[in-house]
Amino acid sequence: MPDLTAFPITRRWPAKHPDRIQLYSLPTPNGVKASIMLEEIGLPYEPHLIDIGANETWTPEYLALNPNGKIPAIIDPDGPGGQPLALFESGAILLYLADKTGKFIPHDVHQRYETIQWVFFQMAAIGPMFGQVGFFHKFAGREYEDKRPLQRYVAESKRLLGVLESRLDGRDWIMGEDYTIADISMLGWVRNLIGFYDAGELVDFASLKHVPAWLERGLARPAVQRGLNIPARG
CATH class of the missing domain: 1.20.1050.10 (Glutathione S-transferase Yfyf (Class Pi); Chain A, domain 2)
Structure with missing residues (x-):
């Protein structure tokens, strides 16, 4: 079972399924890019609601994952080389998930x-x-x-x-x-x-x-x- 305790965000939003991709987001136009992609590719993931109205993106735990204080962000426990990978910026997340699965991006x-x-x-x-x-x-x-x-x-x-x-x-x-x-x-x-x-x-x-x-x-x-x-x- 992957150990995600090195990521401070998991102390505030604990992972019930640490073997799954952890999604930290909210259904905004930026946030849904990640959730739609995850639904499309079919990889198991665990969503965590981040309340931007309550300034949860500015907490120390969230900023440790995304210093820019925006959603969405992810932790993939099975990143490159089998090591956990944390990512923020929705465009980077889309590209990473596309490359990880070979889906929704041309091979040419x-x-x-x-x-x-x-x-x-x-x-x-x-x-x-x-x-x-x-x-x-x-x-x-x-x-x-x-x-x-x-x-x-x-x-x-x-x-x-x-x-x-x-x-x-x-x-x-x-x-x-x-x-x-x-x-x-x-x-x-x-x-x-x-x-x-x-x-x-x-x-x-x-x-x-x-x-x-x-x-x-x-x-x-x-x-x-x-x-x-x-x-x-x-």
């Missing part, structure tokens, strides 16, 4: 890097810009009298959706016929933008054709539906 080197570039596109653009729309449209930022920040992030989010719309023209998935970690990285964010953030009208989502169809295909996957609600909120 050219297509592999093309897939990775779209994951980076999500990390660098989709996530930050959609998140700012959420802040300025739904959360505290909506009270700001100056609407220029909201207008800026809405315009950029519309542009990014246009990039996705062009990419998906003639394709079922970001990489064509095959569903990959590129799709997994973006599904939660697009769903959140038009759902929880209620920004569909702001970004003219109804004017798009390919992105809504792609989102519907993604959300129809059973593993995606399960992953969107893991870890279960109390």
